[in-house]
Amino acid sequence: xxxxxxxxxxxxxxxxxxxxxxxxxxxxxxxxxxxxxxxxxxxxxxxxxxxxxxxxxxxxxxxxxxxxxxxxxxxxxxxxxxxxxxxxxxxxxxxxxxxxxxxxxxxxxxxxxxxxxxxxxxxxxxxxxxxxxxxxxxxxxxxxxxxxxxxxxxxxxxxxxxxxxxxxxxxxxxxxxxxxxxxxxxxxxxxxxxxxxxxxxxxxxxxxxxxxxxxxxxxxxxxxxxxxxxxxxxxxxxxxxxxxxxxxxxxxxxxx
Amino acid sequence: xxxxxxxxxxxxxxxxxxxxxxxxxxxxxxxxxxxxxxxxxxxxxxxxxxxxxxxxxxxxxxxxxxxxxxxxxxxxxxxxxxxxxxxxxxxxxxxxxxxxxxxxxxxxxxxxxxxxxxxxxxxxxxxxxxxxxxxxxxxxxxxxxxxxxxxxxxxxxxxxxxxxxxxxxxxxxxxxxxxxxxxxxxxxxxxxxxxxxxxxxxxxxxxxxxxxxxxxxxxxxxxxxxxxxxxxxxxxxxxxxxxxxxxxxxxxxxxx
Ligand SMILES: Nc1ncnc2c1ncn2[C@@H]1O[C@H](COP(=O)(O)OP(=O)(O)OP(=O)(O)O)[C@@H](O)[C@H]1O
Ligand SMILES: [Mg+2]
Numbered sequence: 001x002x003x004x005x006x007x008x009x010x011x012x013x014x015x016x017x018x019x020x021x022x023x024x025x026x027x028x029x030x031x032x033x034x035x036x037x038x039x040x041x042x043x044x045x046x047x048x049x050x051x052x053x054x055x056x057x058x059x060x061x062x063x064x065x066x067x068x069x070x071x072x073x074x075x076x077x078x079x080x081x082x083x084x085x086x087x088x089x090x091x092x093x094x095x096x097x098x099x100x101x102x103x104x105x106x107x108x109x110x111x112x113x114x115x116x117x118x119x120x121x122x123x124x125x126x127x128x129x130x131x132x133x134x135x136x137x138x139x140x141x142x143x144x145x146x147x148x149x150x151x152x153x154x155x156x157x158x159x160x161x162x163x164x165x166x167x168x169x170x171x172x173x174x175x176x177x178x179x180x181x182x183x184x185x186x187x188x189x190x191x192x193x194x195x196x197x198x199x200x201x202x203x204x205x206x207x208x209x210x211x212x213x214x215x216x217x218x219x220x221x222x223x224x225x226x227x228x229x230x231x232x233x234x235x236x237x238x239x240x241x242x243x244x245x246x247x248x249x250x251x252x253x254x255x256x
Numbered sequence: 257x258x259x260x261x262x263x264x265x266x267x268x269x270x271x272x273x274x275x276x277x278x279x280x281x282x283x284x285x286x287x288x289x290x291x292x293x294x295x296x297x298x299x300x301x302x303x304x305x306x307x308x309x310x311x312x313x314x315x316x317x318x319x320x321x322x323x324x325x326x327x328x329x330x331x332x333x334x335x336x337x338x339x340x341x342x343x344x345x346x347x348x349x350x351x352x353x354x355x356x357x358x359x360x361x362x363x364x365x366x367x368x369x370x371x372x373x374x375x376x377x378x379x380x381x382x383x384x385x386x387x388x389x390x391x392x393x394x395x396x397x398x399x400x401x402x403x404x405x406x407x408x409x410x411x412x413x414x415x416x417x418x419x420x421x422x423x424x425x426x427x428x429x430x431x432x433x434x435x436x437x438x439x440x441x442x443x444x445x446x447x448x449x450x451x452x453x454x455x456x457x458x459x460x461x462x463x464x465x466x467x468x469x470x471x472x473x474x475x476x477x478x479x480x481x482x483x484x485x486x487x488x489x490x491x492x493x494x495x496x497x498x499x500x501x502x503x504x505x506x507x508x509x510x511x512x
Contacts, residue, residue, distance in 0.1 A: 152320050153357035157371035157423060158347030167370055171361050 031216045032223050042210055046223065050231065052202040056123050056195060057188045063128035064188070065181065068135025073165075075140045086136065093133035099194050102126040106198045119200040127191055134184060142177035143169060175246050182239030186232050193228075203227050269332040271296045271427050271458045272317055277326035279312055286312045287323070288482045294427070294475075299459045301469045301490075304479035305505060310462040313479070314429050317460065318349045331426055347375050350420030354432040356412045358404035364391070364415050365400045368422045375423070383422070390418040394448050410441030414448055421452075428452070430461040464509055470494060478502045 032046065033039035071089045074082035096104075106122040109115075117125070146169055154164040196205035207224040211217045272294040279287035286309045294300050302310050315321045316328060319335050319342055328335040330345050359367050368387035372378045378386075391397045394414035396407075404412055413433055420428060433449070434442045446468045453459060453472045463469065469476060469490065476493035478486040478501075486493070486502045497503045 147357075149353060149355055149357035150359065153351075153353065153359070155320060156318055156346060156349070156351035157419070158343050158375045159371060160343060160374075163374045167362075167374070168359055175361075 025218070027219065028216050029219055031210075031214045031219055042214070043223075046203070046206050046210060046220070047227070049201060049203040049206040050227065052120075052200065053189065053192050053231070056120060056127070056200065056202065057185070057192045060124045060127035060131065060192070061185050061188045063124060064131040064135050064184075067128060067132035068137075069139050071132065071136040072139035072143060075136070076143055090133045090136050093129050094137075096130060098127065098130045098191050099197065101130050102194055102198060105129075119195065119198050122198065123192070123195040123200050127188060127195075131184060131188060131191075135181070138177050138180045138184070139173070142173040145176055146172050178239070178243050178246060182236060182243075185239065186235055189232055189235060190228065268296060270294055270329075271298070271331060272460065273327070273329040274313075274317075275327040275329075277313075277316060277323050277328060279309075279316060279321060279323045285482050287316070290326070290484055292477070292484065292487070294458060294460060296426070296458055297456045298474045299453050299472050300461070300475045300477060301473040302460065302462045302477040302479060303464055303466075303469070303505070303509070304477075304485075308479040309482045310479055311431050314351075314431050314460060314462055317427075317429055318346050318351055320351075343375070347371070347423050348426050350423060350425035350428045352413070352416050352420055352428065352430045352433045354436050356404070356409075356416045356436075358412055358416055358419070360404050362403070363400070364396075364402055364404065364407070367404070367415060368419050371419075372422050386422055387418070390421050391415075393421075393451075394418045395444075408441060409437045410444045413437065413441075413445045417445075417448055417452075427458045427460065430459065430463065432462050432464075434463065434465060466494075466506075466510060478505065480505070 030036045030039050032043050071086045075086040077083055105126040150168055154168045193204035207220050211220050270293045274290050274292040277290040304310055316323045333341055365387055369383035372383040391400055394417055396411050396414055434445050473490045476490050480501050486499050
């Protein structure tokens with residue numbers, strides 16, 4: 001367990017004890033207890049959802065970052081039409097609630113295309129589209145924060161657009177947007193819980209299914225919260241490590 | 257054009273020629289009827305009060321600003337919206353900025369090697385060889401592996417000069433190369449520039465360092481209110497400026 005998690009243990013214990021003292025509710029932790037054979041089974045069933053949660057979040061964020069970058073670049077273009085297209089994209093996808101997008105992609109799109117998407121694929125598309133609008137704004141801010149002198153120096157040397165982006169602008173911009181990108185990843189991990197509504201068997205879906213069998217919503221959903229907490233602490237620890245690496249090699253990030 | 261009637265001169269084409277160049281920013285006219293011809297090897301120094309359009313003029317030459325009317329011809333090639341010819345011209349025209357505009361995420365060596373590798377297609381070994389030779393020439397060979405932030409202002413500006421030289425430009429543009437420097441660092445940069453001038457580089461330089469101008473310039477240009485008010489050989493310019501505005505400006509600047 002990373003050392004960062006230790007301070008949280010007393011907090012969780014406190015929560016648990018507070019619950020115990022309430023005489024009107026008898027806790028039934030055995031449904032998810034590792035010391036109980038059925039509990040152990042349930043626990044494994046719940047925890048195995050973590051792979052689905054992580055994989056859908058990772059694939060979605062990757063796609064979303066790429067989309068975000070693609071739509072952030074024209075926003076900075078001197079071409080008005082490109083900038084407008086980018087603006088429309090951002091406004092459109094920023095305004096669709098994720099849950100609505102998930103339902104629309106999973107239930108709606110097949111009616112249009114006659115193509116039934118898998119829950120994973122539909123989930124990725126919906127999450128990535130919604131999130132990409134935010135990524136685009138993050139990248140736009142990052143790109144705009146680079147001093148105009150950097151572009152001018154690159155232009156004056158005769159670098160073309162792609163090289164200017166690849167060697168001068170992006171390496172500097174990515175370092176600056178790493179914290180908000182990490183934030184979006186955390187958000188994506190949580191948002192993946194919405195995919196439970198279309199039956200994607202990730203953490204939340206499994207918890208829902210177990211609740212129906214065991215009638216222990218308090219214990220199971222509490223455990224679910226704990227699962228997300230651990231997952232996200234690990235993720236943010238990873239993002240910080242990445243930030244530190246970028247900061248240490250401060251500059252040496254651009255190989256020609 | 258009337259020039260066609262004159263006997264054809266056997267001179268090579270001028271390095272830079274501006275004919276009736278105009279530039280506006282919205283309602284404001286930043287350049288009015290600018291005519292300037294710079295021979296190969298000629299050193300032109302431009303001075304004038306703040307806001308007179310010196311930077312705009314120099315930035316139009318490598319099209320960091322687009323002029324609105326007139327012609328700018330660099331090495332016999334006219335500057336227009338044809339980007340292919342733009343990249344070529346830019347790589348033939350070096351520029352040194354007031355604020356250096358070095359790439360902070362790259363080592364000094366990479367700052368120098370990037371454009372030769374990407375624009376000229378040199379191998380890393382070739383590019384680094386040229387880079388090291390030029391660092392020698394600007395007298396900081398020992399700083400090759402450092403990053404810009406680790407250098408003094410004077411050293412950074414010398415790196416910037418070396419970076420421009422790496423492209424083996426035909427013309428070097430300087431926009432107030434010493435005005436962001438502490439006084440004790442000005443001379444180390446001016447020394448390097450003087451040496452370049454002696455080696456026959458074509459230079460167009462905005463500066464208020466009149467001692468340097470007297471030593472180096474072939475032609476002095478005085479700008480005021482978006483126009484070239486006076487253009488004269490250096491001796492004549494300093495010994496008896498024609499326009500009272502020039503005289504006033506010189507009196508002010510020389511009395512410092
Ligand atoms: N991008 C721009 N947009 C609008 N106005 C501009 C822009 N660039 C320059 N100007 C205006 O054009 C005029 C000339 O500017 P320029 O920078 O060429 O002056 P300068 O002679 O270099 O002055 P300084 O000695 O202060 O550097 C100024 O009035 C300035 O406000
Ligand atoms: Mg200026």
